[in-house]
Amino acid sequence: MNVIESIEKSKGETLFSFEILPPLKGSHIDELFGRIDPLMEFNPSFVNVTYHREEYIYKKRPNGLLEKQATRKRPGTVGICAAIKNKYHVETVPHLTCGGFTREETEDALIDLNFLGIHNVLALRGDALKSDNRFIPDEGGHEYAVDLVKQIVNMNQSKYLSDELINPSPTEFCIGVAGYPEKHFESMNLKTDLRHLKEKIDAGAEYIVTQMFFDNEKFFAFVEKCREMGITVPIIPGLKPITVKNHISFLPKTFSIDFPDTLADELEKCSDNKEINEVGIEWCIEQSKELKKAGVPSLHYYTMGKSETVRRIASAVY
Numbered sequence: 001m002n003v004i005e006s007i008e009k010s011k012g013e014t015l016f017s018f019e020i021l022p023p024l025k026g027s028h029i030d031e032l033f034g035r036i037d038p039l040m041e042f043n044p045s046f047v048n049v050t051y052h053r054e055e056y057i058y059k060k061r062p063n064g065l066l067e068k069q070a071t072r073k074r075p076g077t078v079g080i081c082a083a084i085k086n087k088y089h090v091e092t093v094p095h096l097t098c099g100g101f102t103r104e105e106t107e108d109a110l111i112d113l114n115f116l117g118i119h120n121v122l123a124l125r126g127d128a129l130k131s132d133n134r135f136i137p138d139e140g141g142h143e144y145a146v147d148l149v150k151q152i153v154n155m156n157q158s159k160y161l162s163d164e165l166i167n168p169s170p171t172e173f174c175i176g177v178a179g180y181p182e183k184h185f186e187s188m189n190l191k192t193d194l195r196h197l198k199e200k201i202d203a204g205a206e207y208i209v210t211q212m213f214f215d216n217e218k219f220f221a222f223v224e225k226c227r228e229m230g231i232t233v234p235i236i237p238g239l240k241p242i243t244v245k246n247h248i249s250f251l252p253k254t255f256s257i258d259f260p261d262t263l264a265d266e267l268e269k270c271s272d273n274k275e276i277n278e279v280g281i282e283w284c285i286e287q288s289k290e291l292k293k294a295g296v297p298s299l300h301y302y303t304m305g306k307s308e309t310v311r312r313i314a315s316a317v318y
């Protein structure tokens with residue numbers, strides 16, 4: 001069952017889902033399973049697996065000159081999706097980005113997923129490389145997520161890049177896209193960002209997963225604005241519990257989000273990570289309960305390796 005089918009089948013009940021990162025290169029898959037196991041008791045409807053493109057590092061050569069090398073710290077998105085599906089019989093949603101792919105490579109990746117029986121994709125643009133000050137598509141790659149959505153929709157209609165294929169069969173991807181209750185950091189304003197979000201839905205995306213937020217009012221206002229402009233698809237809130245002191249500056253900076261005053265005041269009173277973790281869990285429980293009461297399609301947790309924290313939250317909410 002793909003994401004949309006799960007939402008439809010739930011008949012208004014709020015589902016449980018979460019996102020994981022592929023482990024660092026060289027890790028054993030059991031390490032990842034060890035982090036997923038505690039969350040399986042809540043019957044996740046789907047598990048998202050992020051995609052991490054290459055980064056560039058400079059290595060010193062024996063002659064003293066620097067050599068630029070491409071490296072991927074967290075490869076394995078497709079393999080992990082297949083492994084999770086195989087082990088837990090749960091739907092997986094690989095993230096696929098424009099960055100790092102030509103159109104041909106995108107097509108091949110989608111063919112792999114289709115053959116593996118993975119029929120969900122979260123279609124994203126990806127961020128700029130650290131070495132670039134703006135997102136630059138690969139030559140022959142897509143510039144915006146909407147273009148990626150269109151390519152996937154084409155494949156769902158048997159339209160591959162080559163028109164010389166004999167009887168090409170359609171893929172059957174259920175496509176999700178990203179939305180930003182506090183606007184995407186590159187957008188001029190929320191209205192422009194919403195217009196671009198609507199383009200992704202009009203192109204064929206079937207649901208939206210939001211960036212993390214800590215103020216439910218911002219999520220509710222975002223949903224209202226989406227509805228006003230004719231976006232009718234399910235909007236799934238993304239939630240991240242704050243667990244360590246570093247998050248206090250890292251999360252607002254990295255994800256262009258604000259903490260509400262009450263949360264910021266509570267965090268300022270904490271003297272160590274243990275206290276911060278407790279405040280983060282309590283806040284996320286309250287957020288989750290309110291969102292569930294409002295009838296959101298799923299509570300989607302960004303685990304970022306902290307499955308025990310998400311397990312405690314889920315125990316209090318489901």
Ligand code: FAD
Pocket residue numbers: 049050051052053095096097123124125126127128143144145146178179184185186187192193194196197200209210211212238
């Ligand atoms: P787009 O929808 O293409 O939008 C990017 C920007 O361009 C926005 O400001 C938008 O308003 C603007 N825009 C869109 N279309 C147009 C147009 N036609 N003309 C002009 N401007 C336009 N990144 C990863 O690398 N890997 C991941 O696994 C990953 N997972 C994510 C999961 C979620 C739920 C979210 C919310 C984000 C995730 N990201 C991931 C981060 C994401 O790739 C970045 O936020 C990226 O900067 C934007 O991606 P997008 O798909 O929203 O882009």
